[in-house]
Amino acid sequence: MSAQDEPASLLGAGGEVGRRKAAGARVLVIDDEPEIGRAVRLGLQSAGFAVEWEDRGQAGIERVAQWRPDVILLDLSLPDLDGVEVCKRLRSWTQTPIIVLSVRAHEADKVAALEQGADDYLTKPFGMGELIARIRVALRHTAQSTGAAEDAAGALVRVGALELDLERRLVMVEGSEVHLTPTEYEVLKYLAAHLGKVVTHRMLLHAVWGPSYEAEAHYLRVFINQLRRKVEPDPSRPRYLITEPGIGYRLREAE
């Protein structure tokens, strides 16, 4: 369903980024607002990124092919092409991380873009610090994705006091083992494979329970709530299993 579940395309920029210093990474901004384009360009350039800016979807896709950016910042409301469509077209030939930019209250668009293979989203207006942090997460992911996305997370995933040993199928919180049901383990494993990235309800339900459960987001909420009671130090203020309202979940990456 999502491109992320399939083996990464050979066009992925992973190897290149590995060689190139993250600070010098190329960021392509596709946004029709000149002020946003200018502000983002200035902000990212001062942080050491190489930035190009396109204000149309079609031109943006062409620029991706020519310039081979390491991260794409994509506004969802473009005058010529729907942002979700841009996402879909890009994903048909490249695995370059896409961070979607959108205004509040367009959750459905965000979900659609994420399911078309976008890696992350940011709600406008956003701070420059937040944007740079998200770009770094995306770059780190491309650096890891040499094979299938699930393997990329490595055999040992550690988020704060939460440890996931994929080889031994063990979950530890603060050094002591936590007993999870096989289903709970699969959910955690799927989130760990997408560490730091947003996973939509549908993606998670599809991957763990199968296609016939894709619409059961409400039961997933109850399920995640139960899982939090086992792995979160304070289940009412989750630190690891973060809810992305209206979209899905994210296993927060260790800072």
Place this chain on the structure above:
Amino acid sequence: MAQSLSHRLTHSALWQSLRVWLTESPRSGAPGYLLAPVGVAVATIVIGLTESAARISDVSLLYLPVVLWLAMRYGRGPAILASVLAFFSYDFFFIPPLHLLTVGEPSEWLSLFALLATALALGHLTAVVRARAHEAEESQRRTDILYRLAQLIATATTDQQLYDALTQQIVSVFAPSGVHACALLLPEQTGAHQIIAFAYEQGYDSCPVDAQPGEASGRPTARDQHTIVRTPLKTTRGVVGSLLLSGAPAIRLLAPDTAPATGDTAPATGQEAHAREQAPLFAAFCDQIALAIDRAALASEAMRAAALRESDRLKDSLLGSVTHDLRTPLAAIKAATSSLLQNDVAWDAQERRELLGSIDVSTDRLNHLVGNLLDLSRLEAGVAQPDLDWRLMSDVIASTLDQLELSGQLGRHTVRIEEPDELPLVLMDQEQIQQALTNLIENALKYSPEGSEIRIQTRVVDDELCVAVIDQGIGIPPREITAIFDKFYRVQQARLPWSRKRPPIGTGLGLAICAAIVKAHGGRIWAESEPGHGATLTFTLPLATDRPQGGLPEIAASAETAPPATPATPEAREAAV
């Protein structure tokens, strides 16, 4: 002699008045006129039998009970007929010379006329008493009906309900006069009259009432043997509407003013008699209905005017509040940027930072205000249809606090979440509820000292989920406990004793947005406070009985044996950690 007497009688004033009485008889007299000769014959036989047995003086008095009975039962006409018949029968059978309508002895005249006069007087008086009783009964009935009508007008809560009840009432009261259906027509803005309420007698569901605005007022028209009468409803302001009645021909007698009498050749039916009698009542009905319509129109005009005034007032206060709140940060941004753009000034790093910081804070404020205004206008316009889904309140609370923490708004406050382990799924628009919760918490943050605790308490109470935000701030004066949810309302003279700064800024929109959101979800919102010791703002969301109660199944454990496809590179592992 008898002929000349009857001739004289025919033309006398007495006979004239008798005719009037006859026609005014409240009940159809036909059986009475038949019974009068029978009664007199019976009385004559009885007198004859009595006469043969023993001579009794004034035996003619035996006719009087017959007259009395007829007067009571059938009114004046039969009583008068019986009196006259008694007069002649007594003369014919008992006054010598017998079997002749003459009187031999002149003194017998006296006794004969005494009989006639007594009978007539008795019949008249009895009939008068009877008519009075009937009138009293009738007026009591009318009073009852009009009282019910007035009650109906007073209790109707909506105009449409009033109109429906009025037409229904007309049909039920005037059905005996032949009214089968009734329609109420009110003028539209174009001036054409439109049916706005319609009622018909039970079991009579065809609709012969046809509203034709061009139809001349008051002209009854026959349509499929239905008579249609249109009565204008008049008040001092003019014609406010009209009533259309449909039914038997008799109904035109209900409104004699508007229905010119056509030749009264047809025999009077019971319906006609009833209609004639009910005409004043119908007129009273029309007056009452006209007044009610007039009042309803005036009330809705007054309401519109009040709504307009209120919306004007709101617009004014919106403009005042919003222009100030928009201008202040804009002015700060403009000042800071124009300073920074000045070529001839060399700002040092510290000064640049201060100017930029002021731009940053101002944009946040603008963003907040614009968001609030948009939210409120969307909610009020009903555009923001809640995007409902089954969600957990604990998720919403956590997301809300994450956001507030991220934007640094929690400051040095501590937040304590109190919630049971198992919370039911609630049907809500997460974004809206998160907005409401954000506003409630921001409100608590604003009015309570740094370092104090804010509690967010979630409970299930009966069939509702209650979420309370409890602070230890300055509280809310009792007078203002409900007003705080009004648009642009801000607690008067709020002073923060722990701070020498001015009272916190705000637009007075936050809690109004909360109230609008909670209302759209079918919940309630209220505040409780002990001034000086903090406030508790609580909202509820209804718990649906059909909420999903199940869960996701446990998947097969077969995946357990599947090892990771390829070993991760040390490099990747490092990056993950």
